[in-house]
Amino acid sequence: MTYVDDFPGEARVVRTAFAVAFASIGLGGALGVLQALFRTGYSRSLFSAVDYYSVLTAHGVLMALVFTTFFIVGLFAWGVTRSLDTGFRDLRFTWGWLALMTLGTLLAFVSILGGIVGFIPTHAAVLYTFYAPLEASPTFYLGLALLVVGSWGAGVDYVLTLRDWRADNPDERIPLQTFMAVSTMLLWFVCTLGVAVEVVVFLLPWSLGLIPRVDPLLTRTLFWYFGHAVVYFWLLPAYFVWYTIFPKLSGGRLFSDPLARVVFVLFLVLSTPVGVHHQYGDPGLSQGLKFVQMTSTYFILLPSLLTAFTVVASMEHGARQRGGEGRFGWLRALPWENPSFSGIALAGLAFAASGFGGMVNAGLNVNALVHNTMWVPGHFHLTVGTAVALTFMAITYWLLPQLTGKRLRLRTLAAVQPYLWFVGMVFMSNAMHRIGLAGVPRRTSEPQYEQVIFNTPIASIGELHLQTVGGAFLLFASLLCFLAVVGSTWLGERGAKPLAVNGHIPSALSGPEHSPRVLDDFRVWVALTVLLLLIAYGPPLAAMVQNGLFAPGSAPIPA
Amino acid sequence: MEIHRLEKIWIAVSLVFIVGLVASIVYGVAGMGVGTVGDTGQQLDPNALEETRFADPGGHWASDDHYVVTVVARQFLFQPGSQEPVMVPANTTVTLYVTSPDVVHGFDVVGTHLNAMVIPGQVTKLTTEFDEPKSYGIVCHEYCGAGHQSMAGQLVVVPADELPRNESGAAGNTSGANATSESATASADASPAVAPPEVSA
Ligand code: HEM
Ligand SMILES: [Cu+2]
Ligand SMILES: [Cu+2]
Numbered sequence: 001m002t003y004v005d006d007f008p009g010e011a012r013v014v015r016t017a018f019a020v021a022f023a024s025i026g027l028g029g030a031l032g033v034l035q036a037l038f039r040t041g042y043s044r045s046l047f048s049a050v051d052y053y054s055v056l057t058a059h060g061v062l063m064a065l066v067f068t069t070f071f072i073v074g075l076f077a078w079g080v081t082r083s084l085d086t087g088f089r090d091l092r093f094t095w096g097w098l099a100l101m102t103l104g105t106l107l108a109f110v111s112i113l114g115g116i117v118g119f120i121p122t123h124a125a126v127l128y129t130f131y132a133p134l135e136a137s138p139t140f141y142l143g144l145a146l147l148v149v150g151s152w153g154a155g156v157d158y159v160l161t162l163r164d165w166r167a168d169n170p171d172e173r174i175p176l177q178t179f180m181a182v183s184t185m186l187l188w189f190v191c192t193l194g195v196a197v198e199v200v201v202f203l204l205p206w207s208l209g210l211i212p213r214v215d216p217l218l219t220r221t222l223f224w225y226f227g228h229a230v231v232y233f234w235l236l237p238a239y240f241v242w243y244t245i246f247p248k249l250s251g252g253r254l255f256s257d258p259l260a261r262v263v264f265v266l267f268l269v270l271s272t273p274v275g276v277h278h279q280y281g282d283p284g285l286s287q288g289l290k291f292v293q294m295t296s297t298y299f300i301l302l303p304s305l306l307t308a309f310t311v312v313a314s315m316e317h318g319a320r321q322r323g324g325e326g327r328f329g330w331l332r333a334l335p336w337e338n339p340s341f342s343g344i345a346l347a348g349l350a351f352a353a354s355g356f357g358g359m360v361n362a363g364l365n366v367n368a369l370v371h372n373t374m375w376v377p378g379h380f381h382l383t384v385g386t387a388v389a390l391t392f393m394a395i396t397y398w399l400l401p402q403l404t405g406k407r408l409r410l411r412t413l414a415a416v417q418p419y420l421w422f423v424g425m426v427f428m429s430n431a432m433h434r435i436g437l438a439g440v441p442r443r444t445s446e447p448q449y450e451q452v453i454f455n456t457p458i459a460s461i462g463e464l465h466l467q468t469v470g471g472a473f474l475l476f477a478s479l480l481c482f483l484a485v486v487g488s489t490w491l492g493e494r495g496a497k498p499l500a501v502n503g504h505i506p507s508a509l510s511g512p513e514h515s516p517r518v519l520d521d522f523r524v525w526v527a528l529t530v531l532l533l534l535i536a537y538g539p540p541l542a543a544m545v546q547n548g549l550f551a552p553g554s555a556p557i558p559a
Numbered sequence: 560m561e562i563h564r565l566e567k568i569w570i571a572v573s574l575v576f577i578v579g580l581v582a583s584i585v586y587g588v589a590g591m592g593v594g595t596v597g598d599t600g601q602q603l604d605p606n607a608l609e610e611t612r613f614a615d616p617g618g619h620w621a622s623d624d625h626y627v628v629t630v631v632a633r634q635f636l637f638q639p640g641s642q643e644p645v646m647v648p649a650n651t652t653v654t655l656y657v658t659s660p661d662v663v664h665g666f667d668v669v670g671t672h673l674n675a676m677v678i679p680g681q682v683t684k685l686t687t688e689f690d691e692p693k694s695y696g697i698v699c700h701e702y703c704g705a706g707h708q709s710m711a712g713q714l715v716v717v718p719a720d721e722l723p724r725n726e727s728g729a730a731g732n733t734s735g736a737n738a739t740s741e742s743a744t745a746s747a748d749a750s751p752a753v754a755p756p757e758v759s760a
C-alpha cells in the first residue's frame with residue numbers, strides 16, 4: 001500500500017505543506033536571478049537600487065524561512081506517521097498549525113511587498129535578519145511570529161503521536177525516522193526561543209510604539225542565538241533523508257542505526273551554544289566568549305564528519321550489492337540516472353565542499369577576511385541552497401508519487417534537473433566566493449564605488465560577474481524543470497499501474513538493539529542542552545541586561 | 560554498542576583534526592597577535608554622541624607612538640572617511656574607535672583584516688599597524704537602509720611625520736587630509752586618553 005492510501009488525511013497535510021514550499025522556492029528563485037542581474041549591473045531596469053532591499057528581504061524570507069520550514073514540517077509529518085505507522089491524533093489540530101504557518105507567511109510576505117507596491121501601506125526592507133533599529137511594519141514581525149508558533153504546533157503534533165505510540169509499545173526502540181524528527185523539533189523549540197523573545201518581547205511592541213527603545217546588541221544576540229541553530233534545523237531533515245532513505249536509493253542499507261542517533265543527539269546538544277560565531281565582528285562581546293563558542297563550533301564538525309562517513313559507507317555498500325567492484329569502480333554501479341539518488345549525492349558533494357569554507361568562516365580571526373562579503377552568500381548557497389534544497393527537491397521525486405498515488409511524469413527532465421542545479425551552483429557559488437575574497441560586500445544593490453577598488457587575484461570582477469549571472473540562469477532553469485515535473489505529476493491522472501517506488505525502508509546493518517536505551521530518553525538530552533545553553537549564553541546576556549533591558553537603546557528607524 | 564573499526568579510526572582522525580583547527584586559531588591569536596573585536600566595556604547613548612569622544616570625530620596622537628582615530632558611521636557616511644579620508648601614520652600603532660548614532664553598519668577596510676560591525680550603543684575598537692603609505696577603500700558591508708550601496712570611504716596611510724602633533728604630544732586633531740590648526744584646538748580639551756562617558760558600568 002502507498003502512503004496516500006494508508007493515511008489519506010496526513011498525505012493531504014504533507015502535500016499542502018509542500019505546495020507552499022514549492023511556491024516559495026519558485027518565486028524566491030526568480031527574485032534570486034533578479035538580484036544577480038542587479039548586483040552585477042547586467043540589468044537594473046526592473047526596480048530601483050532601494051527596492052533591491054525589499055526584493056532581497058523577500059528572497060531571504062521565502063527561501064531561508066518559508067521554503068525550508070514548510071518542507072520540513074511536511075517531510076517530518078510523513079516520516080513520523082510512516083515510521084510509527086499511526087496517523088496524527090486529531091487532524092484538526094494538524095490543519096490548525098499549518099494554517100497558522102500559512103497565515104504568518106502571507107502576512108510577512110505582503111508586508112515586504114508593501115515596500116515596493118504603493119497601495120500596500122507596509123514596509124519591511126529589513127532583510128531576513130531584521131536587525132534593530134531598522135524597523136519593519138508590525139505585521140512583518142507578527143507574520144514571522146505566527147510562522148514560528150505554527151511550526152511549534154508541528155513539533156507538538158509529532159511528540160504527542162510518539163507519546164501515544166510509546167504507550168502501546170513500551171518496550172520498543174523509537175523508530176529512527178521519528179527519533180530524528182523529534183530530536184530536530186526539540187532543537188527547533190530550544191533555538192526559536194531566542195528569536196521568539198526577540199520578536200515578541202522587543203521588536204513587535206517597539207514597532208507598535210509600546211516601548212520606545214530596544215538594545216541593538218541584545219536583540220541581535222538573541223537573533224544569533226537562533227540564527228546558527230536554525231541552520232541545523234535545515235540540515236538535519238536533509239540528514240534524515242541521507243540516513244534513512246538514501247541508503248535504499250543506493251541499493252543497500254544504512255550502516256549503523258545507533259551512530260545515527262548519536263549524531264542527532266550531538267546536534268541537539270551542541271547546536272545552540274555556537275551562535276556567537278556570527279558575531280565575531282561585533283563590539284560589546286568579549287573575545288573570550290567568542291573563543292569559547294568558536295571551540296564548540298569546531299566540535300560540531302564531528303557529527304557532520306560522522307555523517308560523511310556513514311553516507312559514503314552506505315553508498316558503497318549499496319553499490320556493492322548492485323555488483324559494483326574495485327576501489328572506486330563501485331561508484332559506476334550507482335543509479336546516477338535516478339534523480340532522487342543523483343540529487344542527494346550531488347547535495348552531499350556540495351556540502352563537503354562547503355565544509356572547507358565553513359572552517360574558514362568559523363575561525364575567530366580568519367573570519368575577518370570574509371565577514372559580510374559576497375563569500376558568505378557563496379558559502380550558504382552551497383549549504384542551505386544546495387545541500388539542503390537539492391536534497392529536498394531530490395526526495396520529492398521519490399515522495400510525491402507516494403503522496404499522490406501518481407507515477408512521476410517528465411522523467412527525463414527530472415533526471416537532468418539535479419545536474420543542472422549542481423553545475424549552476426558551482427558557477428554562481430564559486431564566483432561569489434571569489435568576489436567576496438576581493439572584499440565586495442554582500443547585501444548591496446550596487447557594490448561599485450568611486451573610492452574603493454576590489455582586487456581579484458585571478459579572473460576579473462567582470463568575468464566573475466558573468467559566472468554569477470550564468471550560474472543564476474542555470475539554477476533558475478533547473479528550478480523550472482523541477483516545478484514542471486512536480487506540477488505535471490500532481491495534476492496528472494492516477495494510473496492503473498502500480499507505483500515505481502514504495503515507502504518500505506530496510507533496517508540498518510547494525511540495528512538499534514545494541515545501543516544504550518538512554519539514547520532514546522529525550523529528557524536527558526534536553527536537560528543537557530539547557531545546561532550548556534545557560535553556561536554559554538547566561539553570562540553575556542546577563543551582562544547585556546545589567547544596565548536595563550532597553551539600554552543602550554535605539555528608537556525605530558523605518559526601512 | 561558496536562562501532563565498526565574503520566569508523567573508530569575515522570572518529571579519532573576527526574577529533575585530531577578538530578583539535579588541530581582550534582590550535583591553529585589559538586596560534587594565530589596568541590602567537591601572531593591577530594585577534595578580533597572584543598568588549599571595550601564602553602557603552603554610550605547613541606542619541607547623545609556629542610557628550611562622548613565622538614563629538615568631534617577624527618585623528619590625533621594619543622602619545623608619541625600611538626595614533627587614535629574616532630569615526631562615526633552614520634546613514635550613509637563615514638565621518639571621517641567618506642567626505643575626507645581617514646588619515647593614519649605608517650609604522651605606528653593605530654587605534655580606531657567606531658560607533659553609530661543610528662543603525663547597524665559595517666566597517667571593512669578592504670584588503671586588510673580590519674573588518675567589524677558598528678552597533679549603536681557600542682564602541683568598536685580596532686588596533687593595527689600599517690607598514691607603508693598606501694590608500695585603502697572602506698566599505699559599509701552591513702545593510703543600513705536605502706543609501707547603503709553608497710556608503711564607502713577611504714583610509715590613507717601617510718608617513719608619520721605628515722600628521723601634525725601639538726607640543727604636548729598628547730592631543731591634537733586632524734580630521735582628514737587638510738587638517739587645520741583650528742580643528743586641532745577645538746578638540747584639545749577633549750583629551751583622547753579619557754574614556755567616553757558610559758551609560759553605566
Ligand atoms: C535560483 C537560485 C538562486 C539564485 C539565483 C540566488 C541568488 C542570490 C543572490 C545573488 C544573493 C545575494 C544578494 C546580496 O547579498 O546582495 C542571494 C542571497 C540569499 N539567498 Fe539566494 N539564490 C538562489 C537560491 C537560493 C536558495 C535555494 C536559498 C535557500 C534555500 C537561498 C537563500 C538565500 C539567502 C538566505 C540569501 C541572503 C539574503 C540576505 O543577505 O539577507 N537562495 N541569493
Ligand atoms: Cu553559524
Ligand atoms: Cu551600510
